[in-house]
Amino acid sequence: MLTLIRREIRDHIVYFIAAVIFSAILVAFITATRYNLDWFGSAVFGAFSVPLLVILVLGFSAMGVTQMYLDRNRKISAFLSVLPVTRSRILTARIIAGLLAILIVLVPVTITATVLERIFAPPIPASSGYTAEILTTVFLMAFACYCLGLLNGWTANKIAPTIGALGLNFVLVSLVFVKGFGQDIKFLLVLVIVACLIRTWQKFMSTSL
C-alpha cells in the first residue's frame, strides 16, 4: 500500500508542491489578517477567505480529475493489475494520496489559526468554536470536491471532465453560501462524499481497464 501511495505522490508531485505553496500563502494570509484586522472583523475575514476557498477546492478537484483521467488514458491501473495488486488497493492508495494533499494544506493552517487564536482571542471559552467549525467544513468541502474530481475524471473524453467538474464544483462550493458552516452543511457534505466514493468505486471496479 505504501508503495502505491508513494507512486501516486510521485505521479502527481505538482499538486503536492502546489499544496505546500498554497498552505504557505494561507498561513501568511491568516497571520497578516490577524495582525492587521480587528478581531471582530470576522465577516471581513470571511469575505477575503472565500476566493481562497474556491481556489483551494478547485485545485483538489483538478487533482482528482487528473488522477483518474491519466490512469484511464495511460492505462496505469491496467499495468499495475499485472502485479500482485488489487484494484481496490489502487483506488484506496489514490484516495489516501488525495487526503494527504488536503491535509498538507489544512494542517499548517489549523495550527496557525489555533496559535493565533490563543494569542489574540479573548480568553473566554465561548468564542473558541469558530476555527474548528470553519476548518472542518473547509476540509469536508475540499474532500467532497476531490471526490467529485475522481468521479468526473474516469472518462476518455478530455472536455467533459474539465467542464463538468468545474461546473459541479462551483455549484457545490456555493453550498457554503447557502448553509454557512453549521452542522447541516457538514452532514450534507459527508453524504455527498460517501455517495461520490460509492459511484467512483463502482465505476473503477466494473469498467474494463
Added chain:
Amino acid sequence: MRSRSNYLIQVLAAGFIVLVFLSLSLFWASWTCKSILADIMPLDYRTVDITPSGLVPADFESDPNMLRRSGAHAHIIHPEAPQSLGFMNYFLGRSPAGRHSDVYLLKYDNEAWHWIYFDSSTGRIVCRYEIKERMPDATIKRKMVQIYVGPEGISETPGEDTGRFTSPIVDISDIGWGRLTLYDKKLRQFFAVKFRKELEFIRGPQLPEDTPYRPVDIGLLSKNPSVLDLYWMPPDIKISKNNQDRTLYRSGKTHTPIRERDSDYRADKYMLVLDESGQIYLLDRETLEFAGPAGRLPAPETFFPADKRVTPDDLLAYRVLPMILKEDHKYRGLFAAVVSREGTALALAVFDEKGVCIESEVTRDNKQGVSSSSAVFFGTPWAPVITIGKFLLENLHPPILSLASYFTANSFEAGSGHRAMLLLPNSFIAMKGRDARENIATRFLSALLLILPSIVLAILLAIRVGKDAAIVGLSRKTRRLWLLGTIAFSLVGYITYKLTRPKITLVTCANCGKPRRPDTGICHCCGSKWDVPELTPPAWRVTNG
C-alpha cells in the same frame, strides 16, 4: 443477490448526488428570481405609516402650534438580503451579541478585556467589567472584577456553587447601564443582576408549569434587524425661543420635537417579554413578575390568507418599540412591526398601555386595493414574468419534496426557510399549506393544482424511463420501482436513471428478432433461451405449374 444490492446502492448514491446538485442549482435560480422581485418592489409595498401614532396625549396632538403629528414608520429593507443566507447568517449570528451567540458583550477597552458570556460548561454567566475606586489621596484606581452568576446567586470565585443555567435568554440592551436580565427556559424563572455600582441579584418567582408563559425574547424585542426598520416620529410643535425647558430645545430653531426619540428610550418600570405564542407581556423590572399584557405580534396579509395568530417563528423579522414619555416616564404602549415569512408583506400595530390594539396597518397596493404579498408577484412591470419563472423552477423540484413542503409548511422557522434547498417553506405550494380559508380537502386539491406541471413532467419522464427500461431489459419489478421513483422525484429520478442505466450492447434475439440482453439467460422480450430449437421444415412445397 449481491449485484442487485450493489445496483440499489449505486442508484441511491447517484440519486443523492443528482438531488443535491439539482436542488442547489434550483435554489440559486429561485433566489435570483426572489431577489429581483424584492428589488423591483415599489416603496408602497414595503412601507407602512401610522399617523398620528395614537400614543401621544390628545392635548399635544391637537395643539394649535402643531407642525407635524407623531407617527410610527416601518419598512422592509430587503427580504432577500445576503444576510439571510447561511454564510453571513453564521458570522452575524455567532459574533458577540449575535442571535445565536453565548457572548453578550466583548470589548477591549483601557487595555483590558471586558466580557459577559454564558459558559455552557459551568452553566453560569461570567461578567468581567471595570470598576473605579476612589483612593484616599483622591486619585481614581481602575480595577477589573469578574463575577459568576448562577440561579442561586453571584460569586466572585469560580469554585463557588451558584447553580446552573441551562438555556438562558438574555436581555443585553441594559448592559451599558450595568444591568443584565435573563430568563431560564428550564428553571422558568427571571433573574436580574446589577453590577455597575453595587452587586445586586434579583430572582423572580418561578412560573408554574400550567401558566401559558413561554418567553422566547426579552428586552428590546427584535429579530433580523437587517430586514425590518421601525421608528417613531415625535410630534413637532412650534415654540417660542424664550422657553425655559433647556433639555431638548435647540437654539436658533423655531420648532423642535418635544418628545424624546426612540433612540433615547430608557425603560424605567417595565420591560417587554415576547411569548412563543406571539403575545407580548410587561415584566416589572424590580420584582420580575408579569404586570399584564402589552400587545401581540400583528399578522401580515400573506399571498394565501394564513392564520391571524402568528408566532415569532412564523415571521422573517419583527421589531417592537415601547413608548414612554419623557415627562412622566409612564409606559404609554408599544409599536409592533412584523415581516411575513416570505418577506413580501409588512404589518404595523399600535397597542395602548393596557395592551389593546388601537391602530393597525398592513402593506397594500393602494391603486389595485390588494395586499402587497399579491401585488409583489403581479403588480409591477416584469413581476409576472419573474413570478412565472419562480413557479416553473419550483415545479422542477421533485413532486414528493413539494408535497413534503406542503405538509411541513409551518414547521420551519421563517429565516431558515430562506436557506432551504430540499423542503421549500416559501414555495407557492407551501404558502397554500398555510392557507387558513379552505378545508383540508379543498386546500390539498388546490395544492396539487399548483404542482400540476411538476406532476405532468414526472409522468412524462416516467413513461420515457419505463419504455427505455423495457428495451434495456430490466425486470418487471425494477421497472415498476423506476416508474414510481421517477414519478416521485421527477427530473432527479430521470437523470439518475440515465446515469445508472445498464450500458449493454443488445443483440438480436434469434427467436423474436428483437434486441435482447446478452448477459441474461432468457430473452426479456419473448422469454426464449439462447439455444433456439431448429425449425422443422414443412412437409409441403410450392412448385411451379
